[in-house]
Amino acid sequence: MTGPRVSVTTVLALAISVSLLFPHIQTLASGQRRQRSVQTPRTFGFGRPAVSDDITRLDIDVMPDGTGLPLGGGTASDGARTWKQSCAGCHGSEGQGGTAAPLVGRDPAARPPTVGNYWPYATTLYDYINRAMPRTSPGTLTPNQIYGLVAWILAKNKVISEDARMTAETLPAVLMPARNRFVPDDRQGGAEVR
Numbered sequence: 001m002t003g004p005r006v007s008v009t010t011v012l013a014l015a016i017s018v019s020l021l022f023p024h025i026q027t028l029a030s031g032q033r034r035q036r037s038v039q040t041p042r043t044f045g046f047g048r049p050a051v052s053d054d055i056t057r058l059d060i061d062v063m064p065d066g067t068g069l070p071l072g073g074g075t076a077s078d079g080a081r082t083w084k085q086s087c088a089g090c091h092g093s094e095g096q097g098g099t100a101a102p103l104v105g106r107d108p109a110a111r112p113p114t115v116g117n118y119w120p121y122a123t124t125l126y127d128y129i130n131r132a133m134p135r136t137s138p139g140t141l142t143p144n145q146i147y148g149l150v151a152w153i154l155a156k157n158k159v160i161s162e163d164a165r166m167t168a169e170t171l172p173a174v175l176m177p178a179r180n181r182f183v184p185d186d187r188q189g190g191a192e193v194r
Contacts, residue, residue: 062127066172069126073167074148076155082145083152086134095156100135104156106177116157120182122166122174125150147171 062068084093091097095104105114115125129146132138141149151166160166160174 060127060130062123062130064121064123064172066123066168069123069168069171070143071168072143072147073165073170074144074146074151075165076148076152076160076162078144079148079150079152082141082149086141086145087149090135095153103153106157108178108181114157115153116159116177118178120176120179122150122154122159122171122176125153126166126171 060068083095089098090100091103096102101112101114103115106116108117110117113119119125126146129141129149130139130143133141133149147166150171151160151164154160154166154174155162155164157177159176164170166174
């Protein structure tokens, strides 16, 4: 079997077409090079420099030692009202889980992890709720509501008493059950990594 025959005229016509287009292809390529060499402007003419109020509003992180916790406070009974309104729909009426993960449970072997069996610092709980909860409207809870929720969750996990008041002073002092299961990351890049 032989393939289709191509006439000499067809080959010549194709060669002429390519040679006629070649200068245009070169122009396009060199135009792209010119576009890439255009200097980016120093500014784009929108936005403004951040002022200290902007930075303060966004500086919401809370460190394990409590740095960054705001004024305010709350107890488990304060948190129960907020829990019912903002949290129970996803996490269950007692924190047992629902469409979202459970938050209550102390057994270290249980899965999935909970605040009571996994979290090493109580302050992280405040930080997370403040940033991400409730899921449908994060950032809408007041510091007092968040402190109350933290107290409610910690009391449900039997980490604090029901009447304990969580504040910027008391929350960092809470010793979480899982604290000693975490070790500092002191890796140096070799065999000493544990």
